[in-house]
Amino acid sequence: GQQLNQSPQSMFIQEGEDVSMNCTSSSIFNTWLWYKQEPGEGPVLLIALYKAGELTSNGRLTAQFGITRKDSFLNISASIPSDVGIYFCAGRGMNSGYSTLTFGKGTMLLVSP
């Protein structure tokens, strides 16, 4: 099946720093999604991307759908302690006849005040 490689696995940063994480795939995706999961909660959708090259922002978060359709990145600017959590990318393949997503293994973000 399709696989997503998400990196880094974890990050420990100081408050105020910018953060960047990315996902790459061996196959083409037609949708990229970024979710955040806080302890004890389910993943919450942050940003959805539907077109190659698309750049979308949500507050301090910015995500881009790679031109090759095989990658996406998420940037967080000026991090704050409440940014702590696990960030997941998810993609839906071009050849998939079904509406299922493939998830990356997640990036755990820790922010020190």
Add this chain to the structure above:
Amino acid sequence: DADVTQTPRNRITKTGKRIMLECSQTKGHDRMYWYRQDPGLGLRLIYYSFDVKDINKGEISDGYSVSRQAQAKFSLSLESAIPNQTALYFCATSDATGADTQYFGPGTRLTVL
């Protein structure tokens, strides 16, 4: 009120017991999913349903069964629980007529002793 609810939120059971996890949604979505989350492995799809009575196996369906008797409800059963089914279980929903983005419930933490 939460759009996607899961019951129970926590469950401890013994090997060999039958367990049912329930998911309900008030979003009016036609599609529902069950995922399993293990540390370092991300989210893996167990089963999904695109409509009432429609059932499809996901990546890791062995040892699980599901029932979709109503649009708003999707239950996951472990007929004979085993310790390696200890995990976080998430239900999700999506709307086929919209962007088909998945929205997650708060999760059920299951421990099999």
